[in-house]
Amino acid sequence: xxxxxxxxxxxxxxxxxxxxxxxxxxxxxxxxxxxxxxxxxxxxxxxxxxxxxxxxxxxxxxxxxxxxxxxxxxxxxxxxxxxxxxxxxxxxxxxxxxxxx
Amino acid sequence: xxxxxxxxxxxxxxxxxxxxxxxxxxxxxxxxxxxxxxxxxxxxxxxxxxxxxxxxxxxxxxxxxxxxxxxxxxxxxxxxxxxxxxxxxxxxxxxxxxxxxxxxxxxxxxxxxxxxxxxxxxxxxxxxxxxxxxxxxxxxxxxxxxxxxxxxxxxxxxxxxxxxxxxxxxxxxxxxxxxxxxxxxxxxxxxxxxxxxxxxxxxxxxxxxxxxxxxxxxxxxxxxxxxxxxxxxxxxxxxxxxxxxxxxxxxxxxxxxxxxxxxxxxxxxxx
Numbered sequence: 001x002x003x004x005x006x007x008x009x010x011x012x013x014x015x016x017x018x019x020x021x022x023x024x025x026x027x028x029x030x031x032x033x034x035x036x037x038x039x040x041x042x043x044x045x046x047x048x049x050x051x052x053x054x055x056x057x058x059x060x061x062x063x064x065x066x067x068x069x070x071x072x073x074x075x076x077x078x079x080x081x082x083x084x085x086x087x088x089x090x091x092x093x094x095x096x097x098x099x100x101x
Numbered sequence: 102x103x104x105x106x107x108x109x110x111x112x113x114x115x116x117x118x119x120x121x122x123x124x125x126x127x128x129x130x131x132x133x134x135x136x137x138x139x140x141x142x143x144x145x146x147x148x149x150x151x152x153x154x155x156x157x158x159x160x161x162x163x164x165x166x167x168x169x170x171x172x173x174x175x176x177x178x179x180x181x182x183x184x185x186x187x188x189x190x191x192x193x194x195x196x197x198x199x200x201x202x203x204x205x206x207x208x209x210x211x212x213x214x215x216x217x218x219x220x221x222x223x224x225x226x227x228x229x230x231x232x233x234x235x236x237x238x239x240x241x242x243x244x245x246x247x248x249x250x251x252x253x254x255x256x257x258x259x260x261x262x263x264x265x266x267x268x269x270x271x272x273x274x275x276x277x278x279x280x281x282x283x284x285x286x287x288x289x290x291x292x293x294x295x296x297x298x299x300x301x302x303x304x305x306x307x308x309x310x311x312x313x314x315x316x317x318x319x320x321x322x323x324x325x326x327x328x329x330x331x332x333x334x335x336x337x338x339x340x341x342x343x344x345x346x347x348x349x350x351x352x353x354x355x356x357x358x359x360x361x362x363x364x365x366x367x368x369x370x371x372x
Contacts, residue, residue: 015307039307039311041307049241050238050239050241051234051235051237051238052238053231053234053235057320057324057325057326057340057341057342058320058342060301060304060305060311060314060315060340060342060343060344060347061305062305063167063168063305064155064159064167064231064234066155066156066159067238069156069159070164071159071164071167072163072164072165073305074304074305074306074307076311076314077311077314078314079315088108088235089108089235089238089239091104092104
């Protein structure tokens with residue numbers, strides 16, 4: 001369920017938001033498309049009972065998401081390309097990619 | 102089990118290298134082993150404490166608490182390492198020369214050690230709290246055997262400790278009159294790496310702009326998760342795809358701390 005909202009306030013336009021869920025140590029969706037050259041607010045919803053670390057060398061981001069809670073990570077602006085990310089605590093299953101185009 | 106090993110190794114590597122370098126850098130100061138151990142122990146206690154309240158911390162500042170907390174810890178560590186280097190630049194030769202005069206050198210040594218020991222405690226706290234959260238998470242997961250988790254984590258810690266020990270032993274082979282210069286550079290690079298990380302967490306929290314991101318991409322010849330890449334990351338703050346702002350902070354820290362060291366050195370009274 002990819003949610004891409006673009007909110008425009010009277011003075012500033014807020015960054016587009018993308019929601020991603022962590023369920024049974026899998027990211028859903030595992031493939032996220034965002035516009036290149038745009039800063040995006042990633043909202044990670046950890047529905048599992050254990051903490052996870054959203055970790056990406058390519059995106060240069062690292063954040064712990066607690067069980068049954070959400071975490072916000074700003075990514076971009078990115079050049080067009082594929083940027084892989086993982087859940088460091090469950091690397092076998094928690095994998096995904098951000099595609100900037 | 103080896104997933105735990107790798108994660109714990111990566112987290113402990115930076116702290117272990119800092120400890121190894123600092124232990125070598127403070128060699129002439131009597132009793133510094135106890136101080137360093139105290140710093141590491143304080144870091145571990147702090148890590149457990151932080152992990153216990155990490156969930157609350159992460160909710161501060163509209164969800165950016167984790168990044169802001171990490172930024173403060175990093176900034177303090179950079180300040181401590183910079184202070185040590187500047188202090189050594191103005192007093193280093195005196196400590197080595199007066200090592201026989203125990204009274205004076207211990208007093209001076211304690212001043213120098215406060216900064217370094219704090220830096221160690223902060224680094225252990227920062228890396229350790231992530232590790233504690235990971236261990237708590239896995240321990241409560243239904244899938245893994247606790248024994249395997251424990252063994253794997255201890256292995257990771259041992260591997261990290263081995264790396265720090267290797268660094269220390271390697272540095273001890275440096276001729277004494279060059280040791281301060283070499284460790285001074287290593288500590289300078291550590292501080293710059295932490296300054297880069299400081300920028301990264303603030304970019305993540307949308308406090309700083311990333312600017313060109315990535316500024317370069319060397320992931321094809323030195324990937325972040327390769328052995329050498331991991332080592333260079335811990336020692337130099339190497340990243341295959343850093344943001345421009347990170348590189349700016351890195352270079353700024355290098356230049357500013359180095360300049361402060363040179364200034365302290367030139368103001369030293371003639372020996």
